[in-house]
Amino acid sequence: MSDQTRTLPRWIDIGLIPLINVAMALVVSGVIILAIGENPIDAVVIMLHGALGYEEGVGYTLYYATNFIFTGLAVAMAFHAGLFNIGGEGQAYIGGLGVGLAMLGLDHVLPMGLLIPIAILMAAAGGALWALIPAYLQAYRGSHVVITTIMFNFIASALMVYLMVHVLIEPGQQSPESREFAANAQLPFIYQVLGWFGIPMAKSPANLSLVWALICCVGVWFYIWRTKWGYELRAVGFNERAAIYGGVRPARVIILTMCLSGALAGFVGLNEIMGVQHKLLLDFTAGYGFTGIAVSLMGRNHPLGIILASLLFGVLYQGGADLAFDVPNITREMVVAIQGLIILFSGALAYMSTPWITRLYFRLHDGATPSDPPKPAHEEA
Amino acid sequence: MADFFLLAVLTLDATLRVSTPLIFCAMAGIFSERSGIIDISLEGKMLMSAFVAAAIAAVTGSPWLALAGAVAAACAMALLHGFACITHKGNQVVSGVAINILASGLTAVLGNAWFQRGGQTPTLDASSRFMPITLPMADTLGQIPIIGTIYKHAISGHNGFVYLGFAVVPLTWWILFRTRFGLRLRAVGENPQAVDTAGLSVTALRYRAVLMCGVLTGLAGAYISIAQNAVFVRDMTAGQGYIALAAMIFGKWRPFHALGACLMFGLLDAVAIRLQGVHLPGIGEVPVQFIQALPYILTVVLLAGFIGKAVAPKAIGTPYVKER
Numbered sequence: 001m002s003d004q005t006r007t008l009p010r011w012i013d014i015g016l017i018p019l020i021n022v023a024m025a026l027v028v029s030g031v032i033i034l035a036i037g038e039n040p041i042d043a044v045v046i047m048l049h050g051a052l053g054y055e056e057g058v059g060y061t062l063y064y065a066t067n068f069i070f071t072g073l074a075v076a077m078a079f080h081a082g083l084f085n086i087g088g089e090g091q092a093y094i095g096g097l098g099v100g101l102a103m104l105g106l107d108h109v110l111p112m113g114l115l116i117p118i119a120i121l122m123a124a125a126g127g128a129l130w131a132l133i134p135a136y137l138q139a140y141r142g143s144h145v146v147i148t149t150i151m152f153n154f155i156a157s158a159l160m161v162y163l164m165v166h167v168l169i170e171p172g173q174q175s176p177e178s179r180e181f182a183a184n185a186q187l188p189f190i191y192q193v194l195g196w197f198g199i200p201m202a203k204s205p206a207n208l209s210l211v212w213a214l215i216c217c218v219g220v221w222f223y224i225w226r227t228k229w230g231y232e233l234r235a236v237g238f239n240e241r242a243a244i245y246g247g248v249r250p251a252r253v254i255i256l257t258m259c260l261s262g263a264l265a266g267f268v269g270l271n272e273i274m275g276v277q278h279k280l281l282l283d284f285t286a287g288y289g290f291t292g293i294a295v296s297l298m299g300r301n302h303p304l305g306i307i308l309a310s311l312l313f314g315v316l317y318q319g320g321a322d323l324a325f326d327v328p329n330i331t332r333e334m335v336v337a338i339q340g341l342i343i344l345f346s347g348a349l350a351y352m353s354t355p356w357i358t359r360l361y362f363r364l365h366d367g368a369t370p371s372d373p374p375k376p377a378h379e380e381a
Numbered sequence: 382m383a384d385f386f387l388l389a390v391l392t393l394d395a396t397l398r399v400s401t402p403l404i405f406c407a408m409a410g411i412f413s414e415r416s417g418i419i420d421i422s423l424e425g426k427m428l429m430s431a432f433v434a435a436a437i438a439a440v441t442g443s444p445w446l447a448l449a450g451a452v453a454a455a456c457a458m459a460l461l462h463g464f465a466c467i468t469h470k471g472n473q474v475v476s477g478v479a480i481n482i483l484a485s486g487l488t489a490v491l492g493n494a495w496f497q498r499g500g501q502t503p504t505l506d507a508s509s510r511f512m513p514i515t516l517p518m519a520d521t522l523g524q525i526p527i528i529g530t531i532y533k534h535a536i537s538g539h540n541g542f543v544y545l546g547f548a549v550v551p552l553t554w555w556i557l558f559r560t561r562f563g564l565r566l567r568a569v570g571e572n573p574q575a576v577d578t579a580g581l582s583v584t585a586l587r588y589r590a591v592l593m594c595g596v597l598t599g600l601a602g603a604y605i606s607i608a609q610n611a612v613f614v615r616d617m618t619a620g621q622g623y624i625a626l627a628a629m630i631f632g633k634w635r636p637f638h639a640l641g642a643c644l645m646f647g648l649l650d651a652v653a654i655r656l657q658g659v660h661l662p663g664i665g666e667v668p669v670q671f672i673q674a675l676p677y678i679l680t681v682v683l684l685a686g687f688i689g690k691a692v693a694p695k696a697i698g699t700p701y702v703k704e705r
């Protein structure tokens with residue numbers, strides 16, 4: 001029997017293989033830590049303690065995870081339609097700009113109850129706007145969304161530097177930052193909310209945007225798998241020609257999907273600007289847009305997987321900060337290197353392990369050895 | 382008037398210096414993408430080789446060893462890209478993004494671990510770098526007005542890499558359009574099935590193209606850290622790999638057109654520095670950020686087809702699968 005007709009059980013395809021990919025990335029990271037003369041096991045212990053061992057650390061882990069959920073969902077949303085959105089960084093930047101402008105203009109006028117929905121709308125609008133132009137160009141002018149979103153990251157960065165240095169800087173201030181928002185334009189921190197219910201928790205930047213992130217996960221799941229638009233989106237991603245035959249208009253789907261993707265990335269601005277920084281400033285996106293690619297690949301483009309991957313990246317970021325503090329030889333950029341490895345192994349080399357796992361599985365299963373490696377199962381979570 | 386002329390010549394001089402890494406990288410990109418492999422990772426390869434060059438130069442004091450190391454490092458990254466994209470048929474964009482992020486993290490981590498200077502290498506002295514070359518009789522000929530000034534300030538006194546960069550462009554053109562290898566390389570980027578049917582190995586051709594890309598990005602990286610500068614600093618390539626990518630697209634995947642785009646982007650960069658705080662008649666002060674963003678904006682406009690159509694090689698981005 002040809003192996004082409006045999007498929008691996010689902011738990012191997014969506015459970016084991018992603019785990020093996022991540023494990024390979026972590027093993028290579030361990031080798032790098034060994035190469036610079038440190039003990040990888042000790043490093044893991046310090047990281048886990050730093051991220052999960054005390055309340056403040058957990059709070060930081062959740063705060064980072066919030067950003068990764070937003071950018072991970074953004075990448076995944078586009079991925080299902082066959083689009084690769086590398087522009088999360090720029091979209092998050094402009095989303096944050098939207099939040100910042102709204103808060104600077106309205107924080108002395110409106111109460112918090114109105115400011116929160118306005119901020120959500122502005123973050124979504126900013127991110128969507130920054131994704132709209134690459135989407136339009138891809139849909140109607142044939143330019144590739146990957147290249148245009150890369151270019152738009154740089155354009156966003158230049159635009160923000162210009163605005164912060166020349167327009168929005170607080171008069172008399174040296175560093176390019178806006179004034180701080182009034183208290184009613186600051187999202188409550190989780191420890192404050194728990195405090196209202198009499199539950200004490202250590203101070204940390206985790207804030208209410210985490211709740212919004214989880215709502216977005218449910219929303220994205222519902223949209224992609226339970227609505228007509230989601231069906232059209234997946235149809236375009238799976239086979240654009242067949243989708244056209246089925247009456248779907250790909251240009252519209254591309255624009256709608258990229259705008260939603262951009263809106264999700266824009267919510268990073270909600271967490272960072274309204275939740276933590278409480279003012280507009282430069283470089284608050286700090287590479288979260290790119291991390292979203294790793295999160296989405298690791299989470300197999302499924303909201304549940306993205307939550308898990310975001311938590312792991314939250315642990316890496318917060319634990320990495322503690323590690324850099326404890327072991328001067330290892331800097332925070334170790335996390336960036338690990339992120340690169342995860343993208344490499346979970347994305348570009350995703351099916352490297354499939355052939356030998358298939359062989360091993362069928363040998364164990366019925367003693368038969370498939371003659372040559374099977375076609376990788378199409379990723380569908 | 383004379384002042385203005387000298388200013389123009391000095392701007393030209395600066396343009397050539399900042400264009401050089403762009404030229405190497407754009408040619409590297411042309412080799413890779415003409416063979417059908419998207420290369421987002423020019424930036425990462427250049428960064429990695431810049432770091433390796435500076436690290437080896439700091440330790441051994443030999444610029445030639447450093448150059449060899451830089452080229453080897455970039456080739457290793459190129460082979461990794463090839464392994465993922467050609468052998469394992471992975472997503473080329475994802476692989477490129479992974480290499481860029483990996484290079485950014487790894488150079489900072491290794492730099493800090495090896496030199497304990499927060500990711501920087503020690504500053505290199507003249508003997509462990511490539512220094513500018515003064516062309517013969519630059520001072521004597523420099524006395525001649527206009528032509529002499531151009532010769533002395535803009536043509537002479539550059540680093541060997543700058544001249545090499547300009548030599549690489551016709552060489553790239555010659556290899557691509559006048560050799561059998563070039564013909565096959567272009568064919569594999571347009572129609573790999575046909576090349577395969579002709580009995581040539583798609584895999585071998587694409588690996589060779591990716592390696593050429595590695596060699597050229599290695600030269601670009603070495604230029605940045607041990608010729609143009611005397612130190613490696615974290616993320617010192619600062620997006621130049623992406624600008625080169627933009628220049629390559631702007632040049633529509635052709636060597637001389639890409640050279641033109643590199644020079645234009647280099648000129649923008651050189652002008653941006655001089656325009657800082659200058660009021661132009663009728664326009665007012667042009668924000669430096671706008672000029673910095675111009676290459677990206679122009680590329681988007683070009684890709685949208687508003688100033689001519691940029692047509693990529695046909696088979697770009699699709700892994701070759703036999704028997705389909």
